[in-house]
Amino acid sequence: MKPLNSAIFLKAVLVMALFIAMPLHAEPDAKLWPIMKEAFFAKRDMQEADFIKIDAPRRAESGAQVPVNYSIDNAAAKGVVISKLYVFVDANPIPLTATYHLSPGLGNFQVATRIRFETDAFVRLVGETADGKLYLASREIRAAGGCGGTVDGDEASIRASAGKIKFKVDQPITLNKPTAVTFNIKHPMRTGLQRELVSQGFVPAFYINKVAFSYNAAPLLSIDVGVGTSEDPYFKFNFVPAAVGKLDVTANDNEGKSFVQQIDLSH
Numbered sequence: 074m075k076p077l078n079s080a081i082f083l084k085a086v087l088v089m090a091l092f093i094a095m096p097l098h099a100e101p102d103a104k105l106w107p108i109m110k111e112a113f114f115a116k117r118d119m120q121e122a123d124f125i126k127i128d129a130p131r132r133a134e135s136g137a138q139v140p141v142n143y144s145i146d147n148a149a150a151k152g153v154v155i156s157k158l159y160v161f162v163d164a165n166p167i168p169l170t171a172t173y174h175l176s177p178g179l180g181n182f183q184v185a186t187r188i189r190f191e192t193d194a195f196v197r198l199v200g201e202t203a204d205g206k207l208y209l210a211s212r213e214i215r216a217a218g219g220c221g222g223t224v225d226g227d228e229a230s231i232r233a234s235a236g237k238i239k240f241k242v243d244q245p246i247t248l249n250k251p252t253a254v255t256f257n258i259k260h261p262m263r264t265g266l267q268r269e270l271v272s273q274g275f276v277p278a279f280y281i282n283k284v285a286f287s288y289n290a291a292p293l294l295s296i297d298v299g300v301g302t303s304e305d306p307y308f309k310f311n312f313v314p315a316a317v318g319k320l321d322v323t324a325n326d327n328e329g330k331s332f333v334q335q336i337d338l339s340h
Contacts, residue, residue, distance in 0.1 A: 124146045158175065162195075171298050
C-alpha cells in the first residue's frame with residue numbers, strides 16, 4: 074500500500090488554493106479531477122469500477138447536509154478486496170472529505186453519511202487494495218454553500234455539547250448476518266473557512282478528525298474525518314458479528330479530545 078505523503082498533501086493544498094481563486098462553476102467541472110488525481114496519487118494507474126457505488130440525490134436541498142451512501146459489492150468485485158476508501162468532493166476548498174479503513178468484519182461494505190458541498194461537484198470514491206491498486210467511482214451532485222458562510226451561537230454551549238454520542242446497534246443480533254450500527258456525535262465541524270457573524274473574522278477549525286470502531290478489541294472500521302463531513306457527524310453501516318461481544322467506538326477531535334462509548338451485544 075502506498076500512503077499519501079506530506080509532499081503530495083501539500084501539492085493538493087496548493088492546487089486547491091488555485092481553485093478557490095477561480096470563479097465558481099454553475100455546473101460540476103470534470104476538468105478538476107485530473108489535476109486532483111495527479112496531486113493525490115501522482116501517476117498511479119486507476120481503473121473505473123462498477124463494484125464501488127455512490128447513492129445520492131442529483132440535487133440536494135442544502136450544501137451543508139448532503140446525504141450519501143457508499144457501498145462495495147464484493148461479488149461484483151471478483152476477488153478485488155478494497156482495504157481503504159478515499160472520498161473526495163472535487164470542487165470543495167478541502168476536497169478530501171474522509172478516508173475509510175475497512176476490515177473483513179464489515180462484509181459487503183456500505184455506509185450512509187452526510188457531507189458538505191461548496192458548489193456543484195462530483196463525488197469521487199477511490200478504493201485502494203492492500204497492494205496499492207486503485208479503483209474509481211464518480212457521481213455528479215448539485216449542492217452549494219456548505220463549506221464557508223458565517224457561524225453564530227453561544228460558544229460555551231456549543232463546546233459543552235460537543236462530543237455527545239448517540240450509538241445504537243440493531244438488536245437482537247444474528248451471528249454471521251449483517252447487523253446495522255448507527256453512530257452520531259454532536260460537533261460543529263468548523264471548517265476554518267467560516268466567518269464569525271459580527272466580526273467577520275475567520276473562525277478556527279474545530280472538528281472531529283477520527284472515528285474508530287472495534288469489535289471484541291479487533292479493529293472493525295476507522296474513519297479519518299475531514300471538514301467536508303457535515304456538522305454532527307453521522308455514520309450508519311453494517312458489520313457481520315461472528316460471536317457475541319462488545320462494540321467500542323472512540324472519536325477524536327483536532328484539539329486532542331477523545332470521546333468513547335461501548336455497546337454490549339448479546340445473542
